[in-house]
Amino acid sequence: MAKPVRISLDGMGGDHGPSVVVGGAALAHERRPDTQFIIFGDQAIIAPLLAQHKALAANTKLVHTGVAVRMDDKPSQALRKGRRTSSMWLAIEAVKRGEADVVVSAGNTGALMAMAKVCLNTMAQIDRPALAALWPTVRGESVVLDLGASIGADAQHLVDLSIMGAAMARIVLGIENPTVGLLNVGVEEIKGIEEVKAAGRILREVKLPNLTYHGFVEGDDLGAGTTDVVVTEGFTGNIALKTAEGTARQIAQYLREAMGASLMSKIGYLFARRAFDALKAKMDPRTVNGGVFLGLDGVVIKSHGSTDALGYCGAIEIGYDVVKQELLGRIRDMISLSQDVRMQDSRAGALEAAAPAAEEKPD
Template sequence: MSLPRIAIDAMGGDEGVRTMIDGAAMARRRHDRFKFLLVGDEERIKKALADHPGMSGASEILHCDDVIEGDEKPSKALRRAKNTSMGLAVDAVKRGEAGAAVSAGNTGALMAISKLALRTMPGLDRPALAALLPTLGDNDVIMLDLGANRECDARNLVQFAIMGAAYSRIVTGRERPRTRLLNIGTEETKGTEDIQNAAEILRGATGLDMEFEGYVEADKINRGECDVVVCDGFSGNIALKAIEGTARFVTDLLRRAFTSSIRSKVGFLVSRPATELLKHHLDPNNHNGAVFLGLNGVVVKSHGSADATGVANAVEVAARLLEDDILNRIRKDLGEVGSEGFAAK
């Protein structure tokens, strides 16, 4: 199956042009149908491409030597977006020259540029940032919003649930993803009025392809008991940072424990297969690629510190969303509910 090419912001991220190109090349070695529009400094991109002869026939370079800085305010980034690698990558999606854009740059700037260029889908109020997180179950869990919207009302949360479930059906294969709202308890009386209203709407929306199962507390996100966790961006970003910090704490603690004595070093050698499996499971590169859902186009945010493997995984996320037509899936589900279904009771 042929795919629209993917625009790569080669200048974004902490690791530089070479890591972005190495990641794109790795993704192409796995899936030789991938094609790319590489946006950034032409000379630097060509140097990186020299290590990947197979990329030359699958890539076009769009020269741009201006980059949005990691600490740049979104308002400033918007004003000069058309002359930056990030802005040109997103604009290629808008103009139909690419099917998706991937960037490891400034998250706030990428959201602002993408929202202005691509606009939100009809019927949607706001886009949301969604990511896959590992669990103890057989499934990864999709969590949204992770920081695009600090405050959300019941209507926003319902729309996020619809988008998250559509994404989950693609990556988990479940026809009716188990969907829950993040809350401080599982009882129906818990949480803010907006969370309770969103739950009431979702319970009554029987035409949606999801199983709404009420609430989930933060300590159960990674248990594998649900497929989609829905929250406002403020709560979601805090929960995500806590999960990532705990993962780093566990790995650092194990490393310290296994190097504390001769006996522990011997123990490490014995248990190495298990610790390597744990390391793989907790490595954020293996779950890289957050998605801005709700836009009229596919935009994937790679972690700024991702290595080539992480970038390759972000590229594959973009390709999978194109293959499975995520935009039309979301439009269909929104049509099932309709505007009247969002009226909080």
Template sequence: MTGTAPRIAIDAMGGDAGPSVMIAGAAHAFERRSDLSFLLFGDEAAIRAEVARHPALAGHVEIVHTTDVIAGTDKPSQAIRRAKTSSMGRAIAAVKEGEAHAAVSGGNTGALMAMAKLALRTMPGIDRPALAALIPTLGDNDVVMLDLGANTECDTNNLVQFAVMGAAYARVVLELERPRVQLLNIGTEELKGTDELRDAAAILRASDHLHMHFDGFVEGDKLSRGDVDVIVTDGFSGNIALKSLEGTARFVTDLLRRAFTSSIRSKIGFLISRPATELLRHHLDPNNHNGAVFLGLNGLVVKSHGSANDKGVANAIRVAARMVREDLTRKITEDLANVSARNHAVAAK
């Protein structure tokens, strides 16, 4: 699929602002790569009004009217029953039916996960899909982290599979031949952590035939140092870690804003240090890292943050398009086959 011109299905009603931001994000992404085309699901009148604001999209979009919208308060079980009538469900179905290469939604995460898993099913060799995203670091690259909330409890096999999927994703989005992979743990010593963590580490250490370099455990205070490319954990710990990082980023930016407006001298200091503070603001802006991916499904689905602006939505679309062009699903399938073959060979000895 490498070189494919990506056709992206968009849940235009998803996200806090709905069609206005989702369509503006599509237009912003199209400005960067004109080989994109879009299948837009939602209220046709509202979508057409927004598309009219972006003439460059003319001839590159198809609108499919839907009558239902999945709300942020809807339970996954409720959302699944409306998969055939909702903009979110129809966008996922477009991937399943081959009408689009990937789907993007800024809507309810739990509903999106449930619908995607039911419609697309997991890949052979994958027990559970995982939610992966890019986290900013002090290093040259962001770090891929998974699972971020799809699975609250994980066994050894789940963690190994997450490592394989995360490494394949890092090879695509970070352009790394052998990503450095670590498991999130309460310490770096080999005896630390649960049985599942230690067993997963043992399997990954023996998997030197994979396109990754497993480097043991990492603690929570090292997540953003830039010393690792892929961090693997269960969804419970991963979601807490992610929210903690996001909260810390907001704390730092709000603290700086308060400090620089506390006095005339502080305001003068802000003007002098503005280039540095702008760099910090850009680095911590979640829109620059928007686009979490459900890995392990027979189809590509990207979750945009509900509060993302048009730049953030465009980034989520670019993530989806890049996975299409680089044929991420094939890479994961090949790596999983290598793990299975090696495990069978070891068991036969």
């Protein structure tokens, strides 16, 4: 019998709290019966919700805590007030203790990042974690990172992001050698800031295993799906994400207004209803809900704070998949292989540089 996936949930996180957490867990358990849950939160609120889902309740341990991280808390405040006692910290700590394989939270992103980094630490050879998520494209989906875990990046960090993003694409998208692009202001090699150009040179010259470097990509390549993985630093990535979400809502509003503008438009909508339903499903953010904090020594999934039970279920399923496919092990393997390749490349370069000097040395 397959080993169950143990999932730790921050029961008080998100805009809607326990109702969405329990509802999403119930739906996820229906879809993935080999899941077991630990929910941390206010027992008086969560227990009655669990009682409505007998199958889920039979596979869930409820741990009471009356402390919750608020959505508007600063990360430093959350660490001071919620460390050791909040539902968010206890859910993360369950992963550290080996009681759970993955933690899912819809709570404050900054607080979740800070607590996860303090509690779990980063992987060896990784300086900073990154938030990665699936991005809908005209070709299907791409992995985009960093979406706001940290601000700024040097060349080495961008290379690390490329390796981690490629590892995620191999698991979630099922692509053996995913293509990787660096987000830039142009595709020409002379454009962009020095850190991005330096990262491009490394990825182009050092042939890292299990990924194919495509080159620079621009903002419109995100929706086009030009590459399987798009890499950028957190400030730019978060702006791109919020811009895309806002644009999707804007287009949806335009369509609703256009379809109700006149009798003929309403009749036209009836004839094209299936096409509009398909478009609505394609633009539904719940279908790609769930960002993964990569680079931590544990699996942490961030659900959108305003999502409903269906979206929260999607975040749980992302966590389930990355555990089943051993994402952490694959990232470690790819980082180790890349280090070996870079060392060999460095030695080869040193030998090439030394060879002319030896030839010119007089007898």
